[in-house]
Amino acid sequence: GDSVTQTEGLVTLTKGLPVMLNCTYQTTYSPFLFWYVQHLNEAPKLLLKSSTDNKRTEHQGFYATLHKSSSSFHLQKSSVQLSDSALYFCALSLSSGSWQLIFGSGTQLTVMP
Amino acid sequence: GPKVLQIPSHQIIDMGQMVTLNCDPVSNHLYFYWYKQILGQQMEFLVNFYNGKVMEKSKLFKDQFSVERPDGSYFTLKIQPTALEDSAVYFCASSLGTGGHAEQFFGPGTRLTVL
Numbered sequence: 001g002d003s004v005t006q007t008e009g010l011v012t013l014t015k016g017l018p019v020m021l022n023c024t025y026q027t028t029y030s031p032f033l034f035w036y037v038q039h040l041n042e043a044p045k046l047l048l049k050s051s052t053d054n055k056r057t058e059h060q061g062f063y064a065t066l067h068k069s070s071s072s073f074h075l076q077k078s079s080v081q082l083s084d085s086a087l088y089f090c091a092l093s094l095s096s097g098s099w100q101l102i103f104g105s106g107t108q109l110t111v112m113p
Numbered sequence: 114g115p116k117v118l119q120i121p122s123h124q125i126i127d128m129g130q131m132v133t134l135n136c137d138p139v140s141n142h143l144y145f146y147w148y149k150q151i152l153g154q155q156m157e158f159l160v161n162f163y164n165g166k167v168m169e170k171s172k173l174f175k176d177q178f179s180v181e182r183p184d185g186s187y188f189t190l191k192i193q194p195t196a197l198e199d200s201a202v203y204f205c206a207s208s209l210g211t212g213g214h215a216e217q218f219f220g221p222g223t224r225l226t227v228l
Contacts, residue, residue, distance in 0.1 A: 004155075032213030043117065043221040044156075044204070051213055089156065093213045100146070100158040100169065101217060 002027045004092050006104035013080055014112050021075040021107045023064075023090030032093035033066055033073040034101065039086045047088075048075070085111045115139040117220035119205050120187075125226045131193035134223045136205030138188055145188045146206040146217060147180065149173060156204060162188065163211075192225075200227045 007022045025031060032051045036044040050057045050066040050073065057064055062077045073090060090104040118137040126132050138145055147159040160170040162180050177196070182188040188207070192199055202224050206217040 030213070036219070041221065044219040046216050046218075049214065049216070099211050099213065099215065100161060100171075101148075101156075102158070103148075103156040105155040 002029070002092060002094055002102050004090050004102050004104035006088075006090055006107050008107045009105065010108050010110070012110045012112060015082055016079050018078050019076065019080050019084075019109065021088055021090075021109065023073045023075065023104060025071050025073065025090075025092045025102075027092060027094070029094060031066070031068065031071075033064075034091040034093065035062070035064060035073070035075050036089040036091060037086045038089065038106075044089060080109070080111045082111050082113065085109060115142075115218050117205055117207055117218050119203075119220035119223050121223060122221065123224045123226075125228065126195060128197055128227050129194045131191065132195055132225065134190040134192075134203050134205075134225070135187040136189065136207075136220055138205065138207030139209075139218050142207035142209050142218070144168075144208045144211055144215070145180075145182065146208075147190050148204040148206065150202045150204065150222070152201070159190075159203075195225075195227045197227050200225060 003026045005024045034049045035047040037047045038044040053068045064075050066073050088107045091101040120135040145162045148156045150156040160174045161168045179191045202222040204222045205220045208215045208217045
């Protein structure tokens with residue numbers, strides 16, 4: 001069935017370093033991929049989305065490229081900041097019926113001074 | 114930006130009781146969703162709702178669950194009776210349209226603890 005896999009549960013980095021959070025997916029439908037970010041005690045907010053193969057999408061310094069050949073949509077940033085500490089979810093929208101989101105298990109990113 | 118509100122933020126109840134979780138979606142949105150997240154696990158789709166009707170529900174949406182949005186007020190999730198396994202954070206979401214690029218706006222969640 002349709003699924004999303006995030007391999008890292010916890011990532012801890014020092015401020016200023018680059019980061020890549022992995023996301024791979026499985027679906028038989030045309031994929032729509034999303035990254036949501038959730039800061040402590042706040043609602044998840046959309047960070048990025050894409051359905052276009054091999055096109056980089058960017059927002060707030062974060063970027064990701066959907067690669068249909070490898071079923072991946074990894075999130076990257078070249079220099080993390082303290083304010084980037086949050087929970088990051090990758091999600092897949094099922095392109096049928098209700099367009100429900102299938103979420104990965106999330107990656108907790110902690111940025112240290 | 115647009116905000117989805119959820120009331121209450123925390124709810125503790127005894128097993129077997131009824132509980133209603135309230136969601137105040139973005140004002141002009143037409144599609145409404147509930148997701149469930151058990152501690153340490155991923156968020157999972159429960160149900161979505163449009164034009165007064167359930168469009169689709171998952172296997173997690175048990176017979177004890179119901180949703181409604183009477184007269185454009187709160188979008189509610191009712192569980193009656195509750196069970197221990199209903200303990201989770203419940204997230205409400207809304208969207209203006211449907212389709213792959215339609216952004217779902219999420220509330221901060223209601224943490225439900227069933228004792």
